[in-house]
Amino acid sequence: MKIIDAHNHPDWLGIDLPRFLKNMDEYGIDKTWLLGWECPRNEYHDGTPSVVAGPLLGVSTGPIPFARCVSYAERAPERFILGYAPDPRDEDACRKLCAAKEIYGAKICGEAKWRMMYNNPDCLRLFRTAGRLKMPVTMHFGYDLQFTYEDRRREWFGGTIDTLEDVLRSCPDTKFLGHAPGFWVHISDDELWKGCEYPENAPVIRDGRIAQLLRKYPNLFCDISAGSGLYALSRDPGHAKDFILEFQDRILYARDCFHNRHQDFINSLELPEAVLAKLYHGNAERLLEE
Numbered sequence: 001m002k003i004i005d006a007h008n009h010p011d012w013l014g015i016d017l018p019r020f021l022k023n024m025d026e027y028g029i030d031k032t033w034l035l036g037w038e039c040p041r042n043e044y045h046d047g048t049p050s051v052v053a054g055p056l057l058g059v060s061t062g063p064i065p066f067a068r069c070v071s072y073a074e075r076a077p078e079r080f081i082l083g084y085a086p087d088p089r090d091e092d093a094c095r096k097l098c099a100a101k102e103i104y105g106a107k108i109c110g111e112a113k114w115r116m117m118y119n120n121p122d123c124l125r126l127f128r129t130a131g132r133l134k135m136p137v138t139m140h141f142g143y144d145l146q147f148t149y150e151d152r153r154r155e156w157f158g159g160t161i162d163t164l165e166d167v168l169r170s171c172p173d174t175k176f177l178g179h180a181p182g183f184w185v186h187i188s189d190d191e192l193w194k195g196c197e198y199p200e201n202a203p204v205i206r207d208g209r210i211a212q213l214l215r216k217y218p219n220l221f222c223d224i225s226a227g228s229g230l231y232a233l234s235r236d237p238g239h240a241k242d243f244i245l246e247f248q249d250r251i252l253y254a255r256d257c258f259h260n261r262h263q264d265f266i267n268s269l270e271l272p273e274a275v276l277a278k279l280y281h282g283n284a285e286r287l288l289e290e
């Protein structure tokens with residue numbers, strides 16, 4: 001089966017291009033959506049080269065410069081689809097997004113990962129531009145739980161699940177992919193999100209906010225990458241199977257890392273072949289066609 005990883009990054013977690021390609025081959029991944037991450041240095045805590053390369057390269061636009069995505073795609077054009085999300089506070093953000101599409105063929109607006117509420121006017125303008133350009137937006141959400149030191153600023157991104165709803169309502173012509181702990185914790189209709197980013201082995205209470213939003217807003221899709229997507233599904237495999245079957249047209253296989261646990265879990269659910277084909281490539285392809 002053809003497989004598209006709908007969320008990964010260049011030079012991410014210390015992995016260079018040759019190792020990235022070897023890793024894709026090892027797990028049968030044909031193509032990867034290669035996303036940048038651009039924001040000021042004070043918006044992310046870990047700038048070491050074993051995580052992101054931006055500071056090592058002296059790049060001021062952010063931890064994962066779009067230039068590195070372009071570099072990968074130029075060296076292995078058949079294997080990568082480019083994503084770029086300029087900092088919406090940049091005066092030229094919308095023009096940069098257009099140029100990334102026109103000059104470099106970027107197809108995704110991502111990764112949106114900034115310490116701001118995503119329903120602010122600058123973000124909405126960029127997201128609407130992405131909609132006009134037919135570029136889906138990959139959004140990282142996180143509550144302020146990541147660091148528990150009382151005297152340190154906490155690492156939140158994007159706002160709350162209500163912020164997401166406001167964005168979906170405000171930009172009906174833009175397609176969005178929900179991603180990261182602040183999104184996936186809402187798979188369950190409980191209050192664990194107030195104190196825990198990655199609830200594990202906690203049975204899901206059905207019809208959480210994600211299911212509610214998927215039913216209400218046709219422009220929402222789910223990116224199952226990273227621990228957040230994996231744990232949200234694997235914490236309750238019975239629920240995961242029903243969730244995937246109900247929203248089989250709205251869920252994309254994605255990693256944001258280099259292990260194979262997402263495939264291992266999906267393949268353990270004994271889903272129909274046609275549903276697997278949507279998860280592994282069909283939904284990703286359809287999102288970029290529309």
Ligand SMILES: [Zn+2]
Pocket residue numbers: 111113140179180256
């Ligand atoms: Zn992310």
